[in-house]
């Protein structure tokens with residue numbers, strides 16, 4: 001995995017050149033597009049700070065990234081920034097997920113939810129087109145710790161949900177529950193499975209054992225395709241593990257979701273969907289006649305500034321800088337875990353992820369509320385509280401939390 005870090009000067013130059021290649025609504029006679037630059041009363045384009053702010057400049061120029069820019073020729077008006085999005089998709093697929101020289105498709109989606117729905121939609125269409133399958137013959141298999149975008153996708157697409165169980169302590173999917181899900185699928189006449197693997201769950205940071213689970217499915221002679229939900233872990237796990245099972249080197253993996261607007265700290269609207277070549281086409285909306293290159297995405301019009309933001313962050317750090325940042329966050333997470341161990345407090349933590357999920361019996365609702373910990377369920381039924389060691393989680397805040405926790409435990413005794 002390697003990509004170069006660029007200086008601010010170089011980034012400014014590249015984005016500036018891309019914007020020059022795009023249509024400028026001020027300079028060209030544009031009569032047909034239902035769009036323009038951002039409202040000049042509010043977003044004036046001659047603000048002096050803009051000359052040093054390529055992301056804000058892109059926002060104000062307002063390029064539309066409708067369509068899929070890795071696939072075919074799209075709207076000529078914005079080819080400059082479309083190219084930036086294409087480079088971003090290539091960087092993610094080839095460098096983060098070790099795709100090598102292979103080519104991939106993908107786009108910057110509104111978020112992890114959209115990218116997961118896109119993945120399930122594409123695989124549903126694949127089974128419908130290639131196997132003449134009916135929706136009732138297609139199931140989506142995911143664990144009880146998976147994100148709620150999976151049941152959402154199943155309801156939207158009229159697909160069957162098959163939810164496997166995890167062990168309460170290790171958060172590992174159990175073999176017995178996979179066997180039960182497969183038996184249930186067969187009983188319902190389901191012939192094809194879309195299998196979702198968590199490359200970090202939302203609540204626990206647990207990563208499904210993809211080799212073990214696909215091995216069980218192979219033994220059961222199931223027909224399936226795998227999508228990876230890396231909305232949370234996509235910008236962490238590949239940088240902290242040596243395990244190559246969650247890369248495009250694993251032929252079982254069809255597609256990935258990852259989210260810039262979580263670990264990467266890019267603006268909201270920066271989910272990423274990546275897929276092997278030959279699958280994006282299943283999401284073609286043939287009727288998108290007014291869009292050059294047609295549309296292959298769920299979302300339709302979307303801001304090119306989002307792709308530029310993610311590209312800028314990745315290019316500012318470079319792969320080495322990003323690895324170093326992740327290592328720093330993981331060390332801070334390990335230090336928190338050692339402090340919890342010293343106090344005999346039980347928690348779940350995947351050593352490759354920066355989430356610590358503490359059993360609710362050790363934390364009062366008041367303390368959780370003071371430090372804005374996130375529960376596994378809102379209401380009276382809280383079993384776990386989660387801490388995510390993000391950039392803003394300074395050591396001082398963790399120390400204060402531990403002191404308050406100690407005081408609370410002394411008072412309880």
Ligand SMILES: Cc1ncc(COP(=O)(O)O)c(C=O)c1O
Nearest residue numbers: 111112113147201202229231232
């Ligand atoms: C594992 C996982 N998948 C999907 C999502 C959905 O992402 P978004 O809120 O960007 O749609 C999340 C959000 O927390 C997540 O943690």
